[in-house]
Amino acid sequence: xxxxxxxxxHEVTEMGQEVTLRxxxxxxxxxxxxxxxxMMRGLELLIYFNNNVxxxxxxxxxxxxxxxxxNASFSxxxxxxxxxxxxxxxxCASSLPGQVIYEQYFGPGTRLTVT
Amino acid sequence: xxxxxQMEGPVxxxxxxxxxxxxxxxxxxxxxxxxxxxxxxxxxxxxxxxTKADDKGSNxxxxxxxxxxxxxxHLEKxxxxxxxxxxxxCALSDKLGxxxxxxxxxxxxxxKA
Numbered sequence: 001x002x003x004x005x006x007x008x009x010h011e012v013t014e015m016g017q018e019v020t021l022r023x024x025x026x027x028x029x030x031x032x033x034x035x036x037x038x039m040m041r042g043l044e045l046l047i048y049f050n051n052n053v054x055x056x057x058x059x060x061x062x063x064x065x066x067x068x069x070x071n072a073s074f075s076x077x078x079x080x081x082x083x084x085x086x087x088x089x090x091x092c093a094s095s096l097p098g099q100v101i102y103e104q105y106f107g108p109g110t111r112l113t114v115t
Numbered sequence: 116x117x118x119x120x121q122m123e124g125p126v127x128x129x130x131x132x133x134x135x136x137x138x139x140x141x142x143x144x145x146x147x148x149x150x151x152x153x154x155x156x157x158x159x160x161x162x163x164x165x166t167k168a169d170d171k172g173s174n175x176x177x178x179x180x181x182x183x184x185x186x187x188x189h190l191e192k193x194x195x196x197x198x199x200x201x202x203x204x205c206a207l208s209d210k211l212g213x214x215x216x217x218x219x220x221x222x223x224x225x226x227k228a
């Protein structure tokens with residue numbers, strides 16, 4: 001099992017540029033989550049999908065952020081235009097909800113630096 | 116709504132010391148409780164879990180007991196090692212909250228040799 005795969009691992013871009021982060025969840029998992037982690041704000045849930053459908057995007061900071069899940073094995077998080085305050089580590093996680101347990105499996109993260 | 120409160124860090128201990136990281140929760144339903152650990156430069160990974168009252172989760176020498184009467188899920192380890200240095204997150208999830216997991220703020224642990 002390859003685990004959750006994220007790409008790129010590191011991204012450095014200039015303010016105003018478009019940034020696309022990618023995630024491949026664990027095969028068979030039907031829930032996918034995007035988080036952002038910073039020293040100041042900790043771990044924040046941005047959006048999550050269930051069966052490829054966005055369920056809750058209340059954590060998306062503003063219209064510059066968008067996320068898609070075109071199929072069960074791929075999701076993207078896009079920032080357009082990027083700003084220095086978007087600098088953070090972005091994590092993708094997937095889960096297979098059962099009757100009781102909802103543990104999540106995290107990817108290694110993408111460290112984004114916007115200059 | 117659901118929430119998780121855990122003790123602020125950082126916590127600094129010497130090797131072989133006893134560890135306790137406190138965690139309390141608020142939930143409207145009957146949540147499952149988790150401890151996740153994040154090592155430097157990595158994503159979070161599940162350390163242990165408990166799904167109902169009085170359950171004890173354990174892994175790698177760490178333990179936590181689901182206490183419904185005190186709404187707590189404190190993490191303990193009898194003898195920490197330098198390799199346990201990491202950030203520890205308490206979390207909960209339940210059906211009433213949909214598929215979301217609510218994470219605490221995290222507690223950074225430093226273990227000195």
